[in-house]
Amino acid sequence: MSADQLSVYEAIRQRRDVRAEFTGEVIDDETLMRLLTAAHQAPSVGNSQPWDFVIVREPDTLRRFADHVADMRVAFRESLPADRAATFDPIKIEGIVESGTGIVVTHDDSRGGPQVLGRASVPETGVYSTVLAIQNLWLAATAEQVGVGWVSFYDPEILRELVGLPAGIKPIAWLCVGPVDHFQEVPDLERFGWRSGRPLAAAIHHERFGANTDSGEPN
Amino acid sequence: MSADQLSVYEAIRQRRDVRAEFTGEVIDDETLMRLLTAAHQAPSVGNSQPWDFVIVREPDTLRRFADHVADMRVAFRESLPADRAATFDPIKIEGIVESGTGIVVTHDDSRGGPQVLGRASVPETGVYSTVLAIQNLWLAATAEQVGVGWVSFYDPEILRELVGLPAGIKPIAWLCVGPVDHFQEVPDLERFGWRSGRPLAAAIHHERFGANTDSGEPN
Numbered sequence: 001m002s003a004d005q006l007s008v009y010e011a012i013r014q015r016r017d018v019r020a021e022f023t024g025e026v027i028d029d030e031t032l033m034r035l036l037t038a039a040h041q042a043p044s045v046g047n048s049q050p051w052d053f054v055i056v057r058e059p060d061t062l063r064r065f066a067d068h069v070a071d072m073r074v075a076f077r078e079s080l081p082a083d084r085a086a087t088f089d090p091i092k093i094e095g096i097v098e099s100g101t102g103i104v105v106t107h108d109d110s111r112g113g114p115q116v117l118g119r120a121s122v123p124e125t126g127v128y129s130t131v132l133a134i135q136n137l138w139l140a141a142t143a144e145q146v147g148v149g150w151v152s153f154y155d156p157e158i159l160r161e162l163v164g165l166p167a168g169i170k171p172i173a174w175l176c177v178g179p180v181d182h183f184q185e186v187p188d189l190e191r192f193g194w195r196s197g198r199p200l201a202a203a204i205h206h207e208r209f210g211a212n213t214d215s216g217e218p219n
Numbered sequence: 220m221s222a223d224q225l226s227v228y229e230a231i232r233q234r235r236d237v238r239a240e241f242t243g244e245v246i247d248d249e250t251l252m253r254l255l256t257a258a259h260q261a262p263s264v265g266n267s268q269p270w271d272f273v274i275v276r277e278p279d280t281l282r283r284f285a286d287h288v289a290d291m292r293v294a295f296r297e298s299l300p301a302d303r304a305a306t307f308d309p310i311k312i313e314g315i316v317e318s319g320t321g322i323v324v325t326h327d328d329s330r331g332g333p334q335v336l337g338r339a340s341v342p343e344t345g346v347y348s349t350v351l352a353i354q355n356l357w358l359a360a361t362a363e364q365v366g367v368g369w370v371s372f373y374d375p376e377i378l379r380e381l382v383g384l385p386a387g388i389k390p391i392a393w394l395c396v397g398p399v400d401h402f403q404e405v406p407d408l409e410r411f412g413w414r415s416g417r418p419l420a421a422a423i424h425h426e427r428f429g430a431n432t433d434s435g436e437p438n
Contacts, residue, residue, distance in 0.1 A: 007223055008230040008362045012257050012355050038231050040419040042354070045371060047408040049417045054424040061426065076339050084334060093337070106428065115303060117413060118312070118371040120295050125371045127343075128350045128391070135261070135354035136231050143227045152264060152337040152344045164427035172347070189266040194336055198268045200259040205273040207280065208383035209325065 003034075006143035014183050015138055018099075018147030019092040021180040026057070026100035031144050035177070038140035039105075044129035045119045048112030051130040051172075054163045056102035065154070065162055065174065066096040072153040091192050094151045099178035104163050105134055107170045130172050137175070147180035222253075225362035233402050234357055237318075237366030238311040240399040245276070245319035250363050254396070257359035258324075263348035264338045267331030270349040270391075273382045275321035284373070284381060284393065285315040291372040310411050313370045318397035323382050324353055326389045349391050356394070366399035 006014075027035075036053055044050060056062065073093055077085050096102060107130040112119075119125050138148045151174040159171045190196050205211055225233075246254075255272055263269060275281065292312055296304050315321060326349040331338075338344050357367045370393040378390045409415050424430055 004228055005226055008225055008227040008358050009223055009253075009257065011227040012260050012359065015260075015262070017262050034228075036423060037419060038228065040422060041231050041234075043234070043236050043357070043369065047406060047414040047416065049422070052422045052424060052428065054426070054428050056426055058426055072340055076334075076336075079339065080334055088336070091336070104428075112414065115295075115299055117295075117307065117310070117408065120298065120372070121291055121374055122371045124346075125369075128353075131347045131350040132354045132357075134347075135351045136358075138262070138351075139227050139355075139358065140231065150262065150344075152341045153339070155340055164429065166428065169428060187266060189336065195266040195331065197266065200256060203259060203268070203271045204255060205271060207273070207275055207277055209271065209273050209323075209385065209388060210383065 003144045008139070011139040011142040015142040016183045016187060018149040018176070018180055019095045019188065021147055021182060021184065022095045022098040022178040023181055024098060025179045027146055027178055031146060032101070034144065035137050035140050035146065039133040039137035042129065042133035042136045045125040046112050046116035048116050048126065048129065050108050050111040050126055051133045052106045052108065052169070054104040054106065056104060056163060057100065061162060062097050062102060065102065066094065068158050069094050069096065069151060069153045072155065076153065087193055091188060091194060093153055095149050095176045096151065099149065099176035101177045103175040103177055104159065104171060105130060105173045105175060106165060107172050108168065109170070110168055127172070134173055134175070141177065145180060147178060147183070149176040151176060222363045227358070230358040230361040234361040235366070235402045235406060237368040237395070237399055237402070238314045238407060240366055240401060240403065241314045241317040241397040242400055243317060244398045246365055246397055250365060251320070253363065254356050254359050254365065258352040258356035261348065261352035261355045264344040265331050265335035267335050267345065267348065269327050269330040269345055270352045271325045271327065271388070273323040273325065275323060275382060276319065280381060281316050281321060284321065285313065287377050288313050288315065288370060288372045291374065295372065306412055310407060310413060312372055314368050314395045315370065318366070318368065318395035320396045322394040322396055323378065323390060324349060324392045324394060325384060326391050327387065328389065329387055346391070353392055353394070360396065364399060366397060366402070368395040370395060
């Protein structure tokens with residue numbers, strides 16, 4: 001099946017947060033542009049399109065970020081009780097070097113000027129717009145058999161310095177992006193026993209929060 | 220074409236923030252469940268699945284929220300310079316009553332316990348997860364010929380009270396959700412001259428922010 005044909009429902013079902021399945025090939029520029037085009041078609045409050053994408057492929061930059069993330073991994077592990085640390089140990093948290101391409105997604109809250117339509121009373125809708133663009137990119141990548149892994153084990157100030165973000169530009173995500181030969185069927189954190197999913201029924205409420213007719217779970 | 224078949228790229232292209240195109244029919248429960256299932260398949264930091272969905276169909280609740288949003292619209296209009304106010308006047312900002320169904324998407328930052336894998340150094344990744352779920356829902360809705368309109372003209376405290384959100388549960392969005400007979404080809408805010416899109420090339424940087432080889436725009 002060609003990338004153009006994968007249905008949105010299948011893309012949503014197949015999408016995984018990829019760490020270990022990168023083939024080592026680097027995504028070609030044409031495919032990368034299709035992913036960025038998909039991201040750029042996301043909705044944004046007041047049509048502000050507050051996102052930017054920094055494409056990182058310099059091996060030295062990838063290596064330095066991977067080293068930083070490795071340090072952050074150690075710090076997180078040390079915060080865990082012993083049983084959780086043991087569960088955490090085999091879980092891979094990034095594929096920065098292996099993917100060959102990082103996309104640093106950033107947010108500019110000043111874009112759109114002083115009166116962004118729809119942002120006056122809920123200012124967070126600005127950054128939410130940038131996050132919506134990430135999900136577009138992620139689903140398009142799934143159709144391309146390209147894996148995306150969102151790395152969040154980092155100090156934002158280190159990332160800011162690494163790719164030269166000016167004041168006012170907020171880093172939102174480092175995405176490892178590269179071809180994969182398959183996607184895992186079961187998300188890593190379930191496979192490794194870190195945390196299993198919550199039933200959808202527990203998340204659905206009718207008319208008022210807590211008025212949940214579909215589940216015996218307390219709210 | 221059936222809803223199962225629309226490609227992810229087409230869904231991304233066709234998706235619109237809908238205000239005026241609701242048919243007045245109410246989305247059936249089976250379709251609504253498919254949309255919520257798509258949302259619930261979103262990635263989440265540490266597999267925390269921190270989202271909830273409050274389905275609102277009581278006409279009185281829809282009416283009360285619409286009245287509140289109308290007040291907020293007036294306040295926003297008054298903040299605008301005269302020329303922008305004139306541009307704003309014909310723009311419809313919500314379809315709360317017409318859509319027949321509101322989905323209040325909420326976020327629980329405590330879900331997943333004290334050590335959410337991947338959230339230690341970037342705590343905002345919690346709320347980002349909930350936003351990713353919204354984009355899944357929005358794209359699945361597009362495949363179903365169901366419109367979604369994200370309303371953000373509201374005081375979060377009013378919305379909290381309206382649907383009974385307990386402390387610790389943050390409202391992220393009110394989504395108007397209902398069948399449409401078509402999607403606009405051009406986004407409303409472009410059609411009405413509020414703000415046109417930025418070229419993608421201006422959003423792409425290489426290796427470092429501002430090292431933008433594709434555009435003459437200053438960064």
